[in-house]
Amino acid sequence: MNFANACRLTLLAAIWGASFLFLRLAVPSLGPIWTISARIGLAAVFLALVAQALKQGFAWQHWREYLILGIFNTALPFLAYGFAARTLNASMMSILNATAPIWGAVIMALIIRKMPTFKVCLGLLIGILGVAILVGFDRVVSQTGAALGIATCLSATLCYGIASAYTKLKASHIPSFQVAHGSMWGASLFLLPLFATSQPISTPTPVVWLAIAGLAILCTGAAYLLYFRLVREIGAASTLTVTFLIPVFGILWGTLFLGEHIGSNTLIGALIILLGTALVTGFNPLASRK
Template sequence: MNLANACRLILLAAIWGASFLFMRIAVPSLGPIWLISARIGLAAVFLALVAQILKQPFAFKHWREYLTLGLLNTALPFLAYGFAARTLNASMMAILNATAPIWGAVIMALIVRKMPSFKVGLGLLIGMSGVAVLLGFDHIIDKPGATLGIVACLSATLCYGIASAYTKLKASHIAPFQVANGSMWGASLFLLPLFVSSQPVSTPPPTVWLAIAGLAILCTGVAYLLYFRLVREIGAASTLTVTFLIPLFGVLWGALFLGEHIGGNTLIGAMIILLGTALVTGFKLSIIKSR
């Protein structure tokens, strides 16, 4: 991996880590439905504009895949994180987000009806232990609604795991940018009825509108473009290392801008979860060496 791509990888992790910060800022005023609807709708418009600039025609023939991935990879997990953001801090959500590859391994094992290898199985156990450490010793667990927030985060990463398996089995033939653009519009269609039947909690201040713009344009539109460029240039395996960097930035942004406390259990739980994720994904230092 050359220096330019290493910088892109770090930038991608920083951007995705900031999404939890932006949700924490915006959800008290907008509520989860309006927040996520705005995020996905604006991101869809942004990607459509990019598609015009790049002269990437919309392939309507893949509408089934767009709708499926729009639901599983965008609408449901984004909504789940929106609801979780009402009670959980950015650090907690960012760390729990790292369990997505663990769910992916479980889903694929169930689909192919094959027991995971010893290393993957060990990674699953370690990852679950990390979640237990993170949640069992954190004071936020005593906050009203926190348990439901934790379930929502884990449900979101479960959706990511299912979407990952679906992509490998049913949508691998579709160009990555087409998947990103089409699934964002698919997610917008699912959220439209919820959006028109709800209303924001209160009148949003300017900081909330900035957070929405950050979520939609930066954390969704720009991040997707960065992600797919990295997949093209360094491969999916190397790009997957962003999973290990996102919690670091999520915790950092939460501490810097929201004053969130970083306890010893948070750091220990995060390290255990990331170790389990590394084993599950087969991460090796060699995959980030120059090609």
């Protein structure tokens, strides 16, 4: 990995880490459904404009894949994080997000009916231990609704695992940009009935609108373009290392801009979860530098 791609990978982690900060700013005013609907809808429009500029046609024949991935890779996990943002801080959400590859490995093992290796099983157990340490000793857990928030975060990463397995088995032949663009419209269509029947909690301030713009344009539209460029240039395995960097920035942004308290259990739990994820995914830091 050259210096330019290393910078791009770090930038992507910083952007995705900021999504939890933006959620904490927007959800109290707009509510989860309006926040996520605005995020996905604006991102879909942004990617449509990019597609027009790049003269990329819309492959309608893949509408089924767009809808399924839109639901499991975008709409449901984004909604889950939106609801979790009402009670959990940005740091904890970003750390729990790192469990997504663990779910992906488990789901693939179930689908192909093959027992995971000892290394993968060990990583799974370590990841569970890390989650237990993270949530078992954090004062955030004592707040009303925190347990439900943790459960929704883990359900979001489960959805990512399902989407990852589906992509490998059913959608790997579709160009990456088409998947990103089409799935945004699939997610928007899925959320439309919820959006039409809900209302924002209060009148949004300029800060809230900036947070929505950050979520839609920066953390979704632009981040997807950056992500797929990295996949093309350094490969999917090396790009996966962004998973290990997102919690770093999630904690950093939460501490700097929201004044979140970071306890020793947060850092220990995060490190153990990342160790488990590394074992499950077969991550090798030396190989990723080649």
